[in-house]
Amino acid sequence: MDNSCAILVLGCDKNISVLNIFFDFLKKFWPNCKYPIYLGLEKSTVRYEGVSTLNSNEKQWAKRIKSYLMSLKEERVLIILDDFLPEAPVDFHKIETYIAYMKENQDIVTISLAEIYDKANFPSTYPGLMRRKSRGDYLLNMQVGLWNKSILCALLRDKETPWETELFGSIRARKYAKYQFLCIPSDQNSPYRYGRGWLLVRGCWNGNEIKRLGLESYYKDIFDGKDIIYKGFMHISFIQRVIRRLRIIYRKMLSRVGVYI
Template identity: 25%
Template sequence: MNCAVLVQTCDKYQPFWDGFFHFMEKQWDFGTGCPIYFCNEKKKLDLPRGFTQIRTGSGSFVQNLKVALDEISQEHVFYMLEDFWPTAPMSRERFVSLYESFVKNEMDALQVSTYTPYYKLVVDEMSACGNKLLRFESDSEWIFNFQARFWKKALLSQCLREPKISESAVSSAITVEMESDEYTRKEMNLKVWLHHYFWYPITGVAYRGNLTEIGKQMQNVVEIEKFVEEKFNLRFASDLQ
């Protein structure tokens, strides 16, 4: 499989990384055969098994992403942000089926998320995982976005544009999305499809360095599950003595 998973974050989001890894370990099938790169800025990390770190330095969001893409040897990437905490399984079978459809049909990108009313979509004849895919119309808003997607790596890099407004005015990812989406709709004819699957909250669990309401709920789940696991392990160890 000529594909790598790329998870992008920034160092100020470090308080939320444990939650991401917690849900990835629960929901992600690490038997996909794809390396998983966790891309942050400067902090050197001791990552859980299955993850490899890429440190990009403290450039802009676009600069950091391009550095990470250049570090990856595979032709394709499955890109996602670290505040997309999985709530449903991403099985090897689903991942491979989607990737094979992406390659076979020469897509520019294949998004794996729920649809939203902001997208202008049509039902396509192509299918994957037993369901027909949805195709973005050429004039759809957000034909370029940072939801979880398979991408041609070189094309993703080509689409990226530095925002005209300050990244701190909204958020780094959103300002880049806005600028890159405007550029691609005017200058490029992207062929993008969507596989409708609710496996993470598409709004993300954090915004401008703070947990959203759904993020707070999911963080509470993390704390409860870790508490229960710790108590169980202590009880089990005590019973063995």
């Protein structure tokens, strides 16, 4: 077992039926993974070969994630959400190289294994990786990525939802302007190829992804009481969009005077 990095799969009790699919795909496309694998759940305990379950009674999402992270002894963590199924053989050699970069340079906060689309990237000193501008959006993002555990914990706020963590946590990340936030230049270059988590949307199964990934044989997992939808995946009202934008602007203004909330 290589303890230079841990793999933390972020699950939840209400979506426990997706785990059979996830770990089947992980075993298929990353056999003989040498890193310890942990699964974060609230109260449920499931058994998968080579996987340790971490439980947390924290009701708030970010606080629960922090509790998982703090229970790990490894300082570097590869975070994967439970519906981020690998769709091709994982290039573990490339991941090992990225972990080596982080071991050698403590200034690297994260290496996102997905492209970040905000055009705030420029070439880094590391081959095949881009560096994020210190005021770019989504410096903190929950796509598959390697993280410095201590700094990620410092960026989390207990009461925030996943989207608040990404948006507001990215503004807090500006405090670490001298550190390096890295990402791949294109999803085509990712050592972990996946569909960016569209299998479960707002508590429903995405029927289009079920068909694309050929998951019909997992009918016992898919028919778990959740709806199967084919359209209307994302909806946020105009008022919600305005409130969200105002909260972002407020935090960005504070960050310019060195206040990070």
